[in-house]
Amino acid sequence: MGKMERGFIAGVIAAIPMNIWSFISYNLLKFTEIRFLDWAAIFLFGTLPKSGIQVAMGLVFHFLWAGFLGTIFAYIFPETNARWYVGKAVIYSLLVAFFQYAISVLYSIPNLKILPTTTVISNHIGGIIWGFTLGWVSKWLVGREVK
Numbered sequence: 104m105g106k107m108e109r110g111f112i113a114g115v116i117a118a119i120p121m122n123i124w125s126f127i128s129y130n131l132l133k134f135t136e137i138r139f140l141d142w143a144a145i146f147l148f149g150t151l152p153k154s155g156i157q158v159a160m161g162l163v164f165h166f167l168w169a170g171f172l173g174t175i176f177a178y179i180f181p182e183t184n185a186r187w188y189v190g191k192a193v194i195y196s197l198l199v200a201f202f203q204y205a206i207s208v209l210y211s212i213p214n215l216k217i218l219p220t221t222t223v224i225s226n227h228i229g230g231i232i233w234g235f236t237l238g239w240v241s242k243w244l245v246g247r248e249v250k
Contacts, residue, residue, distance in 0.1 A: 110177025110241070118166050137226070145215055146212075192241070196231060197234065
């Protein structure tokens with residue numbers, strides 16, 4: 104399996120627990136006002152999702168985005184046996200989150216420019232979950248390759 108496939112698969116798989124956390128934080132804990140699928144929906148439609156199809160499309164495109172970011176990670180950090188590989192994935196996820204927030208502020212994207220502290224904290228918890236899972240799954244995929 105090449106870096107591109109490994110990174111994409113790891114990124115998509117890592118988005119599963121990330122979105123589970125987002126669901127819990129939004130629906131059960133009422134801790135966040137914006138789910139991860141909402142970010143993708145806002146970039147797609149210019150507004151929060153207003154229908155089931157928009158929610159579904161937001162979720163699909165969030166998974167595609169997570170796969171793309173996983174691919175970039177696989178190319179930046181190709182050596183999965185390196186020390187602190189999972190830690191590097193977590194730091195990468197936090198840096199990606201920072202840049203996504205910065206773009207939202209710099210371009211005054213509606214519904215994303217100004218967010219409550221609890222939403223930012225929740226999203227960063229999700230980012231840490233994604234980064235940890237990305238690093239772990241990447242290592243696991245390499246370990247399963249036939250040599």
